Amino acid sequence: MKKKYVYFQPQYVNGFKCDGAKCGAHCCKGWSIFIDKNTYKQYSRLDSQEITSHLQFNAEKGEYRIQLGGKACPFLNENKLCKIQLKYGEKFLSQTCATYPRVTSCFGTFFERALTLSCPLAAERILFKRKPMPFELVEVPEKVHSPGGKIFMQSIQATDELKAHIIEIQIAMISILQERTLSIDQRLIVLGFFLDRLGEIFSDFDKAALTKLIAVYESKNFLAEQVPLMLSSVSFDAEKFVQLMSKLLDKIADEETLPKDKQFIKSVKDTLQHLDDKKSFLGEHSFFLENYLVNELFLNIFPWKFDGSLAQNFATFVAEYKLFELVIFAAKLKLSDKQALIELVGWFTTRFDHSGDYKQIILNHCKGMDDPFDSMESLLESGY
DSSP states (O other), rough: OOOOEEEEGGGGTTTTEEEEEEHHHHGHHHHHHHHEEEHHHHHHHSOOOTTGGOEETTTTEEEEEEEEESSBBBOOOOTTTHHHHHHHHHGOOOOHHHTTTTEEEEEETTTEEETTTHHHHHHHHHHHHHHHEEEEEEEEEEHHSSSOOOOOOOOOOHHHHHHHOOOHHHHHHHHHHTTTTTTTTHHHHHHHHHHHHHHHHHHHHHHHHHHHHHHTTTSSIIIIIHHHHHTTEEEEEEHHHHHHHHHHHHHHHHHOSSSSHHHHHHHHHHHHGGGGHHHHHHHTTHHHHHHHHHHHHTTTTTTTTSSSSSSHHHHHHHHHHHHHHHHHHHOOOOTHHHHHHHHHHHHIIIIIIOOOOHHHHHHHHHTTOSSSHHHHHHHHOOOO
């Protein structure tokens, strides 16, 4: 009997298929493709140097990479298909090439998987759906679980208690982010209150308290009676928001090497003078922004992405989202400009999720925030 694996995942994962002819081989151009040790051994055993001659060794990191340097991958044919896979089969693909844009996480008896938005085909499937993103629990066969015998697995610091309850916690958080009677900022405020209580429950784990917390947040009475009280307790400080965003954008601009990207970041900073105009613009893009938030939360296993408290992870999550809002607003792209929006999301995701440098800038700032309410007043408008 063939082995199967239990996965919790967004429904969009099923049916996704890489197609370089449609996407322009975005992941095969301009990037640095990591070659894992096992794949390098496979390449080294070949009689020809047709593959290894294109690899560069990074002595500092002790790893091999295909350095593309703005050019297309040397292994793409005229139809933008991989010559390595065509000639030697899927098992000869590197871990990166076999799994991208899929990101998998393991939680003991089950796995989770989502797609990163740097892939334009994935971004199109994810961001433009007007209905809330649905999730499912499915059984996945070995060849899908580990294509070519390889799997890219991210890990987080998770206790046994967290692993046992993470799906129900994630469902609760996703439900909060998909509550369309509230603005995006209001949903994030409610999420902050949820995480504050969640931190207390896991400091001395109490299963009954966790079950009660989730049940309360899913009740209609909670939405009608408790949420207004939560929102009225948060007082947004626009001056602090501008100061924080300006500081983060300045640090990000210092990291940029391309003049056009430095100039774009400057234009993003300039939008801080027009925050009133941003509200109506973002309202028109609310389902697009919701899909981004839900995918980011699930893909990166927030609020456990980084070492540190739930409050620090929450602050990092919200600050990054606010930068994303500003980037979309600065570009002044409408939902009908689908291709341009997808390219902009790819630019943002590549810098924040792939290199990790920009995320680290945000995290370093948020490490001083041990209370989620600190970040709420600097970042989120309650509307009260």
